[in-house]
Structures are given as C-alpha cells and as structure tokens.
Amino acid sequence: MWRRGPRADDDRVNEIITGLHMSPLESLAVLGALTLVMARWLPPTVRPRVTIAAGAVLVLSAAVLSVTGVRWQMLPVLAGAAFTVPFAVSPLLRRRTGRPTRRARWWLALPGSVACTSLIATGPAAAWAFPVPVFPEPTGHFAVGTRVMQWTDPHRPETATADPHDRRTVVVQLWYPAQHSPAGARRAQYLGRTGPEARTVSDALARYSGLPAFLLDGPPRAHTHAVFNAPVADQGGRLPVVLFSPGLGGVRTQNTAWAEELASHGYVVAGLDHPYDSAAVVLADGRTVNTKIASTGDDDEDDKRAMETTGVRAADLSFVLTRLGRLDRGESPGPLTGRLDTSRVAVTGHSLGGGAALQAARQDPRFDAVINLDGYPRDPDPRPFHQPALALTQAIGPDTDARYLPRLIKVLRLSTATSYRLTIPGAAHLTFMDGPLYLPPVPSIVGSLGRADSVHVVTAATLAFLDTTLRHEPGDLAEVLSAYGDLSVHRPDDSG
Known part of the structure; x- marks a missing residue:
C-alpha cells in the first residue's frame, strides 16, 4: 500500500470517504432513508421520535445536496424515501389530530419495506460501482x-x-x-x-x-x-x-x-x-x-x-x-x-x-x-x-x-x-x-x-x-x- 506523507486533514477524510464511495451528506441521506423505513418495525414508544429524527436528517441532507449537486446514484435513495414518507408520516399526523392510528398487518407491510430498502441500497451499490475517484497520495518528497x-x-x-x-x-x-x-x-x-x-x-x-x-x-x-x-x-x-x-x-x-x-x-x-x-x-x-x-x-x-x-x-x-x-x-x-x-x-x-x-x-x-x-x-x-x-x-x-x-x-x-x-x-x-x-x-x-x-x-x-x-x-x-x-x-x- 501507499506510504503516507505529511498531508492536510481533508486528505485523510477523503481516504475514509473513498472506502464508502459517498460523501458525508450522501451517507446521511442514505442513513436517514433506511432509518425511516425501519422505524415502522420499532416499538411504539420510540417509533415517533425515530421517525421525526430520521425525517429531519433526510430532508436536511437532501436539501443541501440539491444545492451542491445530486449525483445520479442518489436518485434511487430519494425515490425509496419518497415512497416511505407517506406511510411513516401518516400515523404521526393521525396521532396529532387525535384520530386512531392504524397499522397495516406485518405481512402486508413487509414487502413494501423490503422493496424500499432494496431501492435505497441501490444507491450505495451504484456509488461503489461508479465512484468519484479519490487519487492515491503521492509518496515522493515533492x-x-x-x-x-x-x-x-x-x-x-x-x-x-x-x-x-x-x-x-x-x-x-x-x-x-x-x-x-x-x-x-x-x-x-x-x-x-x-x-x-x-x-x-x-x-x-x-x-x-x-x-x-x-x-x-x-x-x-x-x-x-x-x-x-x-x-x-x-x-x-x-x-x-x-x-x-x-x-x-x-x-x-x-x-x-x-x-x-x-x-x-x-x-x-x-x-x-x-x-x-x-x-x-x-x-x-x-x-x-x-x-x-x-x-x-x-x-x-x-x-x-x-x-x-x-x-x-x-x-x-x-x-x-x-x-x-x-x-x-x-x-x-x-x-x-x-x-x-x-x-x-x-x-x-x-x-x-x-x-x-x-x-x-x-x-x-x-x-x-x-x-x-x-x-x-x-x-x-x-x-x-x-x-x-x-x-x-x-x-x-x-x-x-x-x-x-x-x-x-x-x-x-x-x-x-x-x-x-x-x-x-x-x-x-x-x-x-x-x-x-x-x-x-x-x-x-x-x-x-x-x-x-x-x-x-x-x-x-x-x-x-x-x-x-x-x-x-x-x-x-x-x-x-x-x-x-x-x-x-x-x-x-x-x-x-
């Protein structure tokens, strides 16, 4: 492997990112989208807080990415999140209005969760296949x-x-x-x-x-x-x-x-x-x-x-x-x-x-x-x-x-x-x-x-x-x- 020479901290960050093949913002968007899908399967006592936190992370990271530039690899992540949001947010809105919340039976919800998770996972896989190249640090003295x-x-x-x-x-x-x-x-x-x-x-x-x-x-x-x-x-x-x-x-x-x-x-x-x-x-x-x-x-x-x-x-x-x-x-x-x-x-x-x-x-x-x-x-x-x-x-x-x-x-x-x-x-x-x-x-x-x-x-x-x-x-x-x-x-x- 390459010998490390004296470089700035951003080069070390790049080395970490190149293993993920995604930027920190993209990684946050993926994490938020996956957590939003998984929140449906959490205990009722923690489900609302996790859903709100995951939604906030997803929305903020997606908003910043829309300004800095969205790579095509992120499109399936955002699509999977978009399919998930109505099902994740609907129970929260019903709870706030005092209406009774209904949850689909697990055998009906499972295929949708699997489909959304698979769609979201396509993003990191595509980023791994076609990454932004990170160049090895030159090893010479100059x-x-x-x-x-x-x-x-x-x-x-x-x-x-x-x-x-x-x-x-x-x-x-x-x-x-x-x-x-x-x-x-x-x-x-x-x-x-x-x-x-x-x-x-x-x-x-x-x-x-x-x-x-x-x-x-x-x-x-x-x-x-x-x-x-x-x-x-x-x-x-x-x-x-x-x-x-x-x-x-x-x-x-x-x-x-x-x-x-x-x-x-x-x-x-x-x-x-x-x-x-x-x-x-x-x-x-x-x-x-x-x-x-x-x-x-x-x-x-x-x-x-x-x-x-x-x-x-x-x-x-x-x-x-x-x-x-x-x-x-x-x-x-x-x-x-x-x-x-x-x-x-x-x-x-x-x-x-x-x-x-x-x-x-x-x-x-x-x-x-x-x-x-x-x-x-x-x-x-x-x-x-x-x-x-x-x-x-x-x-x-x-x-x-x-x-x-x-x-x-x-x-x-x-x-x-x-x-x-x-x-x-x-x-x-x-x-x-x-x-x-x-x-x-x-x-x-x-x-x-x-x-x-x-x-x-x-x-x-x-x-x-x-x-x-x-x-x-x-x-x-x-x-x-x-x-x-x-x-x-x-x-x-x-x-x-």
Missing part, C-alpha cells in the same frame, strides 16, 4: 504542480482536416515537482482546467466507450493532488522528463495518478492530447475538437488507420520534446526554464500510445528510454533502436490477439540495450490507467488488483525502470521488477 500549454507545429500540416493552412496543434499538461502550497490551496480539477472542460471531456469519453454520459459523472467531480501553476520546487536540480501518449480515444489526464506519483519523485511528466484522436480536446480559444477515430468493421482497414495514427502520435512526441527544449532554454516563457534535463528523457504511452512511444524511440535518438503500457507495436518499419525498453502487459489469454505477443517480443529484441517485458498477474488493459479508480471493479474491465493497488504496481515498476535508466541508480532492476509479475529479460546478445 508536492506536485501542474500546468497546461498548447503548441502548434508550423512545419506539419493537420492531416485530419481539409484546410491546407491548418497546422498540427497539441495540448500538453505538465506535472512537476513543486513547492508545498499553503493549506487550503485548491487542487487541480481532474480531466480539465475547469469544471465545464472536465464535463466536456468526461462526456466525450463516455460516448467513445459507448456508455451513457451520466455513468461517468464521478470523474469531473474529482480533484487531484496537484495544484495548478504551483511554484517549481527549489531542490532537485535539473529534472528528468517523461513524455506520455494516452490510449486510442484517451486524453492527456487519463494517467494522472501515475503522473503525480512520478512528479513527486522528481520527474517532469508531459501528457499529450492528440486532437482528432483523443476523445475530446478543449483548445485555448474554447473550441472542442472531438475524435474522428471510429471502427470501420474492416480489420485490415482499422489496422491501417491505427498505423497512420501511431505515426502522427510519434511525430507529436518528438515535436513536444523539441518544445520542451525551447522551454528549458528560455525561448518560451515559463517557470521550468533551466530546470528541464532534456538529456534524460523517457517516452511512454498506454495502448496505442505505447505503440507510438516505441515508434518515436526508433525514429528519435533524443529519447533515452521507452515504456510501453500494454500497447500493440504498429511501427511499419521496425528496426534496431538504442534505448532500453520496458513493456508492461496484462496476462496473455485465449482472447488476446495472437499477433500481439510475438510482435512485441520481436520489437523488444530489436533494442541494442537490455529490455524487459513484465506481465502483471490480475491486470487488464485498463489497469494501466486511472480507470480502476472510477470504473466498476470488474476483473475483465479493470483487472483484479483493486483500485489503489492497480496504480501502485504500475507506478512502482515504472519508477524502478526510470530510476535505473535515467538516473543510473545502482541495483538489480530485474530483481525489483520481478516482484511485480512475470519478467522476461531481452538482452542484445540473447537470440532467444
């Missing part, structure tokens, strides 16, 4: 800052539009070691710079996944541990850089927990939005660029398009590295001037982004290491490359594309440095992103490692590899990695 930039490459036309004057633009979010912010500093919104941007991105991710948008109302409500535009840490010297490309349809923030953990250990992480490929990209002028990627139903055509998209992403990664170099030299204004060590750079990615990272490493010798998070290599011209590589994969099963593992092994063997393939037991494809923090804990979707441990295993393996390859820290990397799964080591002189 606080984490974040900022967003938008860069346009004047030398590359935008191939996704018909405008011959349109040039390729990418949106980049940096997570970096920062000075500790004052107590109460507002932490960064998840999925966007603002609430509306976060909701736009969340809705787009739901559409891309084929889900109703309301199911993913949790992520845009979440805040991370980073603080926007926090001052860069005074210590740490020049900081190694990690570039990240998300999965197909993914967004720059999809690995926020991973990025914050790396930043807390002294790395600068640059996550990319790839317009027309990412589900939604909100540009600086307010325009939203939605994905143009869609399955054609033809496997060969889809593979061809994925290969083209991977090539565009590889070029985006090289372009961003160039712009980071200019930022470090002061050619672009920014607080990270003079702090970015662009001689120590890793290129990483998840899924299609992992394939793009491998291709970028082969094409651009400025990258010093490459990490592929369960991505299919799609480089049309696989040739030897000099960087050490780490490939993290889910367990290979009968449903895995039969071409995946042979192609991945072939590419890893092309490295002229020692490379590693780590298969993590219990992992699924979405284990390697933030998905386990807010999606239903169904093993076929997010794996069986659990919400917090999914992030822990992926970040721990990543940090071990980066510390060895970029910081040249001593130690047996193979021994460290093997603690997290089934490890295969591919050495340059090993033909097998």
